[in-house]
Amino acid sequence: MKVAGRRLAIALVHYPVLHKDGHVVTSALTNIDVHDLSRSARTYGCSDFFIVHPVEVQRELATRIVTHWTEGSSAQRIPDRKEALSVVRAVPTLESAVEALAGEGGERVTVWVTAAREIGTSITFETARKALAGEGGPILLVFGTGWGLAPSVTSNADAVIEPIAGVGDWNHLSVRAACAIALDRLRRP
Template sequence: MGVYVSLIHYPVYNREKKVVATSLTTLDIHDIARSSRTYGVKGYYLVQPIENHLWLARKLLSFWQKGHGKEYNPKRWEALKLVKAVPGIEDAIADIEKLEGKKPYIVATSAKRYDRAVSFETLRSKIEMENAPFLICFGTGWGLTEEFIESSDFVLEPVCGPTDYNHLSVRSAASIILDRLFGLR
């Protein structure tokens, strides 16, 4: 069984705490793919319900996965071959279930603290002990919705520094989280 990640563009909050779909950022695609490949993630789902953004993501991925980009930069291809662009999180879950034969545990991430949050060490142990896939979900905008977090199987503790400022880019947070879970100890 394996670990998968998803970058969710809906359902997330905007700064006014309204539920929105956020715009695609191509740097997120590349950087999270590179971190995923570095730490042994089996797949990376880009969840983007906006039709023309989904088209753009698939066009970019086609260039790197099948087009000139594959020959031009094989290292980039090696990371980007992990990425699938899908319109909804249910599509990612169904694909993982088809690949693994089991529905994945859903792990929500957030910069906020939750009473039911598990530590990096606890989640690392669960991943090592369980015979099931895990899907670690990263939110764009101002984070995953409360409904999404409540419906998840696990909520991971936030990445925190020594200051009261806690607003990392999603690509930075994803890299730190993957390192804390799978980096050499």
Template sequence: MSEENQIYVPRLAIGLVHYPVRDRMQKTVATNITNFDIHDIARAAQVYGVEKYYIIHPMEEQLMFVERVLDHWRTGQGSKFNPMRKTALTMVKTASSVEAAIADWNAPDCLTIATSARVEWAKRKYAFAELRNEMHVEKKPVFMLFGTGNGMTEQLIGSCSGVLESIRGAPPKDYRHLSVRSAVSICLDRVMGPW
């Protein structure tokens, strides 16, 4: 295939942030990593061409749990039992902080984009179409962050390049209480889907 006929695939990494996030009382906490989030988000990331999926947590015990899960599916019994799962988990990495994850990905001048319902904390607000244009036309690498608990802290959101518009529910209810796994899949389809 000639160079001009090759499809450009935007550079995208995602991070699932377990700290710093907020609890229901708006206190800064660290949330527990769940097995479902490791697997399901990795599968969505594989479908949409994500380069790296970082699970971000400051506690070594939590990161060791992720590594045990990954070892089982990459090289242990799970790799023989379900080769598709092994493929999906190839891009999963752990990091002790957002900064460490971004440094590890090593995409100079990448946009860091938070996903949050709290857009008032943003330096800039991105509609899905605007971010898609930045990625596909302007060819800017993007590191997209997804929060657990009750979302990322104001300080973390404010440190990002911008915040992606929130996912809206169907009218008239506009119900907005998705699992992070569902939110990741919707966001990835809107910015990376072949439509």
């Protein structure tokens, strides 16, 4: 699927992310994140969905999940899922995702991070949508697991996207819901 504007990819980072007490940790991969974020990525025209995990066994698990839906019995039963899961790439680091997205030509990749709370100056979805619709290299939209991306990730990003806010004072969306909302806000006309 070719979408007008800049190439967009997403990444789900499992390290470095925060524990609820603020320490940097590695979180575990979940089957539902692989499945649902790939469907959102495909629905909104993302070229890639990078699962960022430093533990090889967890990357192998991601590959087994993808293989089940792209080559296994589920590929025949539900072919639409095969197409969605085809965008998944398991990589050990966020830098690996950026390098893969840059490709052999070494295009400059713009990295936007997300957070459930204010973490400094952010750009609005409207501003980001306009930048995405314009000219330029690929954009990698980064989501964190656990209690969010570690400061080492957010401080090195090109931009922080404004948090998604609900109607009350409670804000703890699943990463699956946050990804779908963010992609909808970025890609809607």
